[in-house]
Amino acid sequence: MSNQYMMTGYPGFIAGLLFRALAERDPSASFVFLVHPSQLEKARELTEAEERVRLLVGDITREDLGLPAEELPGLRESITHFFHLAAIYDLAVPRDAAYAVNVTGTEQVNRFVGTLNHLKRYIYFSTAYVSGDRTGIVKEDELDCGQGFKNHYESTKFEAEKRVAALRDVPCTILRPGVVVGDSQTGETVKFDGPYFVMRFLDGMRNLPVPYVGKGNNPFNIVPVDYILKATVWLAHSEKGANRTFHLTDPSPYTAREVYRMICEELRGKAPSYSIPGKVADGLMAIRPVRKFFDVERESISYMSEQSEYDCSQAVSVLEEGGIHCPDLASYLPKLVRYYKEHREDPDKKIPIR
Template sequence: MKHILMTGFPGFLATRLLHALKQKYENAHFVLLVHPSQFEHANDRIKDLDNVEVKIGDITEETLGFSEGDRVLLREKVTHVFHLAAIYDLAVPQPIAEKVNVEGTKNINQFVQSLHHLEKYVYFSTAYVSGDRTGLIRETELQMGQKFKNHYEETKYKAEIIVQELEDVPFTIIRPGITVGNSETGETSKFDGPYFIMRILDRIRLMPIPYLGKGDVLFNVVPYDYLINATVYLSDAEEAVRKTFHLTDPNPHQARDLYRMICEELLGKKPTWTISPRLVELGLSLSFMRKFFGVEKEAVEYFRCPTQYDASGAKKVLEKGGLTCPDFKDYVGNIVTYYKQHRLDQDKKIHIT
């Protein structure tokens, strides 16, 4: 019988991953390591689920907040660990990112190494551990002398290094691209990342719409259902042991085309002129502008980084399971429709400072 421990619950991806894993492993027992601040919310999420228990903990503590009794029991029981807990905010201050993303992962690693029956450790990284690198980024590459656009990227990079350095641990590292809503329903938890395009377009809908610069770089987005399904498959694939996978779009669109498709779906018209991304970034340096548009200025940088993420390793393994990444043009209508239906939902807006 599989005993699965997961961090990051009741976050959106962890919640969806829990349901997907329960479908695959009907008799598995799940332990969810949940921060005290999320305990009530987590319990609400699992009230109709069997074989799922919430344990209060904190990944920034060396003991993870577990009692000695819990640690002894878990060492004997846990077969799979899925580590999703992290600070994902592009504007996160360095000390917070370091404590949660790096120290937290170090503590999870120590716990993983203590398990007597571990079958798989799945660590959620990000494709953007590539930092400011340009050109083709391979799944086998990590420490390439890169610098970073923000503390989120840098601390996820540091965390991935210490996972890769684990000896005799059957890990699988997941590097997602920028994640958007469900390809079929459009559902998402937060309007961040690419959704900032929709927020800006909403604000300027009555004026002639500009492109954000040339937009000739590739902009890599993936729907969360592909990410979840791929993670479940890789967590059980022998070929995935001690491997790293880019869960990115193997055929991404240029930023300009992605922007145009969103504009056409949201406003029913195409952009007709071009504004410099530097000018947009300068405007977003002002707090009142960020709050007006509901956008972090750090997001603009991803529209001008000439990077291509090689996903050949992931593609080779996932095709055996019948899994392929949907093309953005085939689901853009679904994510824009969901945005239009929920654009006023305060719970889906990100906090802008």
């Protein structure tokens, strides 16, 4: 029986790239993409020449994922791997919207995968930031440690992961990526968020002297999307990946101050020359005209002072068997900055600032 992969989140950036990576690894496999009605036209354009792909319109927040009843028997007998990527990733998302997609949607997906008769693996994309406001070392087998959360994205992904982790009789792999940036070889990305807000901020400084923001002594965990793809494909098929949780994070991250300096030197050709307190920067970004001017989300400031350290020893150990390693940020940062420079005015890559 050939593998049939079902995926939510298509035609999102990572889902699209993951499809290519899976198709390359498994030439005999077929694919079913659960596509929200709002994304159907784009999905059709991208898969028009793909004979191995079938698009099904649905909605993860609905029972049976909003799929037609006549489709369910066939899916229950054919799906071998289910990849759940669909989520709202916006750091500034309102709670109700985040809960509906991230929590209720995951509950519906959990119910659906429980009806699949030949399921080999359920791969759930969580985030390292289910750690919330924890400090110190966070291990891969830890989840609920009484932590609080900086935003509704974190809290709803935490609630969703709890529900996935509670599943029984479902072979599951939970992945917790760090801050995902563009491809380490090409720099390509679909949105300028995360560390790209630093680049936006530096652009907004024009020719003024550039400050450091806060102390920045904490690790800032950045990983390129191609590492996430390689790791996901390997862990989804490795027996050692079943029923475990993995931090897809940098085992040797730079500090936030170092990352900030490296970006500034690459983008502006000089290092920051003075410092402003993090609380001052946060207060300024609380003013809507200020954050609109810089094109920076206020919520992004908190990740420059994130105090968690993500132990990823389980991921490193299993991925080592596939020759997969997270590249050093310094080796590919110039490519990220070059791609940003080339596409900084692309409106499709900008994040709407509330």
